[in-house]
Amino acid sequence: MPESDFQQALAAFRAIAGPNAVLSGDGAAQPYLDPFAPGDARAHEASAIVMVSNVEQLRAVLGVANRYRVPLWSVSTGRNFAYGGAAPRLKGCVVLDLQHMNRIIDINETLGYALVEPGVSYYDLYQALQARGIKLWLDPPAAGWGSVIGNTLERGFGTTAYGDHAAMQCGMEVMLANGEIVRTGMGAMNGNQDWQVFKAGFGPSYDSMFMQSNFGVVTKLGLWLMPRPEGYMLCRYTFRHDADLENIVETLRPLKLDDTIQSNAVIESAVRWAAGVSTRKQWYDGPGAMPDAAIETMSRKIGIGRWNLRFCLYGPEALVKARRDVIHQRFSSIQDAELIELPYTNASVEPKGGGDRSQVGIPNLDAFNLLNWRGGAGAHIDFSPVCPPLGRDAVRQYRMIRDRAASYGFDYYGGFTAGPRSMHHIFAAIFNRDDPAQARGAGDLLKTLINEFGAAGYAQYRTHLAFMDLAASQYDFNNHALMRMSETIKEALDPNGILSPGKQGIWPKRITERD
Amino acid sequence: MKTGRRDFLAAASLAAASARVLWPVRAMAQSGEQAARANSLTIVFDERLADSRAFAFRSRTMGARVVPLRDDIGVLWFQRLMPLAASPGNTIAGLTRHADAFLLTCFAQSSGMRATQRTAGAHAGADTLVMWRLDR
Numbered sequence: 001m002p003e004s005d006f007q008q009a010l011a012a013f014r015a016i017a018g019p020n021a022v023l024s025g026d027g028a029a030q031p032y033l034d035p036f037a038p039g040d041a042r043a044h045e046a047s048a049i050v051m052v053s054n055v056e057q058l059r060a061v062l063g064v065a066n067r068y069r070v071p072l073w074s075v076s077t078g079r080n081f082a083y084g085g086a087a088p089r090l091k092g093c094v095v096l097d098l099q100h101m102n103r104i105i106d107i108n109e110t111l112g113y114a115l116v117e118p119g120v121s122y123y124d125l126y127q128a129l130q131a132r133g134i135k136l137w138l139d140p141p142a143a144g145w146g147s148v149i150g151n152t153l154e155r156g157f158g159t160t161a162y163g164d165h166a167a168m169q170c171g172m173e174v175m176l177a178n179g180e181i182v183r184t185g186m187g188a189m190n191g192n193q194d195w196q197v198f199k200a201g202f203g204p205s206y207d208s209m210f211m212q213s214n215f216g217v218v219t220k221l222g223l224w225l226m227p228r229p230e231g232y233m234l235c236r237y238t239f240r241h242d243a244d245l246e247n248i249v250e251t252l253r254p255l256k257l258d259d260t261i262q263s264n265a266v267i268e269s270a271v272r273w274a275a276g277v278s279t280r281k282q283w284y285d286g287p288g289a290m291p292d293a294a295i296e297t298m299s300r301k302i303g304i305g306r307w308n309l310r311f312c313l314y315g316p317e318a319l320v321k322a323r324r325d326v327i328h329q330r331f332s333s334i335q336d337a338e339l340i341e342l343p344y345t346n347a348s349v350e351p352k353g354g355g356d357r358s359q360v361g362i363p364n365l366d367a368f369n370l371l372n373w374r375g376g377a378g379a380h381i382d383f384s385p386v387c388p389p390l391g392r393d394a395v396r397q398y399r400m401i402r403d404r405a406a407s408y409g410f411d412y413y414g415g416f417t418a419g420p421r422s423m424h425h426i427f428a429a430i431f432n433r434d435d436p437a438q439a440r441g442a443g444d445l446l447k448t449l450i451n452e453f454g455a456a457g458y459a460q461y462r463t464h465l466a467f468m469d470l471a472a473s474q475y476d477f478n479n480h481a482l483m484r485m486s487e488t489i490k491e492a493l494d495p496n497g498i499l500s501p502g503k504q505g506i507w508p509k510r511i512t513e514r515d
Numbered sequence: 516m517k518t519g520r521r522d523f524l525a526a527a528s529l530a531a532a533s534a535r536v537l538w539p540v541r542a543m544a545q546s547g548e549q550a551a552r553a554n555s556l557t558i559v560f561d562e563r564l565a566d567s568r569a570f571a572f573r574s575r576t577m578g579a580r581v582v583p584l585r586d587d588i589g590v591l592w593f594q595r596l597m598p599l600a601a602s603p604g605n606t607i608a609g610l611t612r613h614a615d616a617f618l619l620t621c622f623a624q625s626s627g628m629r630a631t632q633r634t635a636g637a638h639a640g641a642d643t644l645v646m647w648r649l650d651r
Contacts, residue, residue: 031624031625035617035621077625079621099625123589123593127593144589145589145618145621145622352586354587357587363589364587364589365587365588365589365618366587368614368617368618369614370614371613371614371617372612372613372614372643375643376613376634376643377613377634377643378613378614378617378643
């Protein structure tokens, strides 16, 4: 766009949101660069930032963006690290930062829900629950500093019984590109009190259309919160053998399907566990991926398994122990499996460790310990294929990633988060961002994995900015019919293409220069 | 308070000579502000790391307030450091592992603070410790 138009748009943004709410010029976008970019972070550099504080400002900003055709990239708090952070897919977009829209509008203890704005983080919501003495738990993602709305819209997940964040969403308010406000579900009716308790409403349901998409800007979102149970029991199994993975998944699946295990269950590799409590150099300081013998030695010395399963049981003590007994009976069929259970604990007592705290609804940042694993300025990008909860698929995916990662010099830092009918398989390529070769290697590895998994019939649920087009292209049924439909919707709702162009591979027609 | 490149590099050299504990405090002294600012310097330290503990101990003897990382860095930020970050004239510094330095820097930048970082020379590599400093 012409520079004069851009400057006029910025002036208009300043008039709307205030002079301090618009950042532009040299270095202004620096805090919005992807800190974990697998390559040149400036390939996804914003041209300016505009921070809005309410829907009126947002509507006015969208009006200006439509007038001058300024592409915006909306972020809630922009902490979606490993997938791009606050950086836009398209270089030169103006980041539309919603962190100042940070009201917790409602918390309903009786019905177990909250209604929040985009700038509300998991820490904010947790503090509000604590301060008001409300007996509800939230479900934090691994990195608890992120936005509740942002993580939910990206279909993030956690490790309590409410770990499927998108499934726990109920009711949205969305601003469309033309400035119109829409409420989904029961919120479409004035005066209705059921917006956060009944998802569907009447007629088509659109909530998931605004997840991982660029069809609107979500300004309010309802989510269900878990009633605080009477108590909980944190459980962990260690499995001694690398070959145990198939049996673990086969044993776990029925226990998740029938809800004997209520929380999302997490299967972690030895390296993933070790990275939380040690550094790589303690175990291996040679070239290439850690050899199997080093992983074996490390596992024994730390006292962890080659695979480690963690989950949490909730409820009255008698019920929790009954569940524990059933589970233990099943897993004891796996040779050398060891159950490490913490005592049944009253729900008012907080555990210490980050992973344990997550399972009782307490946000934390312990997951970032992985940044210390490889040394230097640690960073990571994640490969996140969906895996059916079948032992053979888990083993196949594990081997595909482990072997390919090793060929690029990366350790298998991975694991599976298991829900009832699917698993998120998360592999982090950890690199020193001050080492350009490592950073490039991580990017090259991710591209290779996406292609190889696509060829094997597996696809990702989420990906880094740099790979959105490639990941979207794997969804190729009927010659990419789903993407054609998405592009049709995009043109109808956002004809000027101002909202997050390229998000999840969805581009407006008018933007042809994409990289 | 501003620290020039020379001071910054000098501090890094001090670190390599095991005198890194003086970095933020010495920088203040060099700019003639120590007396005025002693109470506005907060040092975050990792109680699990000997160098970080030593850094905090030396800083405290020179008038700085010291705060341990404890269990959760998010709680530390929201409950202890964010109120400091909101007030002009406060400096927060530390010698920690990279992950903690990264997180606190991100928090601080979102509060409008300026961050400077330097890998402590003696620890570059797999056991990286980072000297960092946050100013408004």
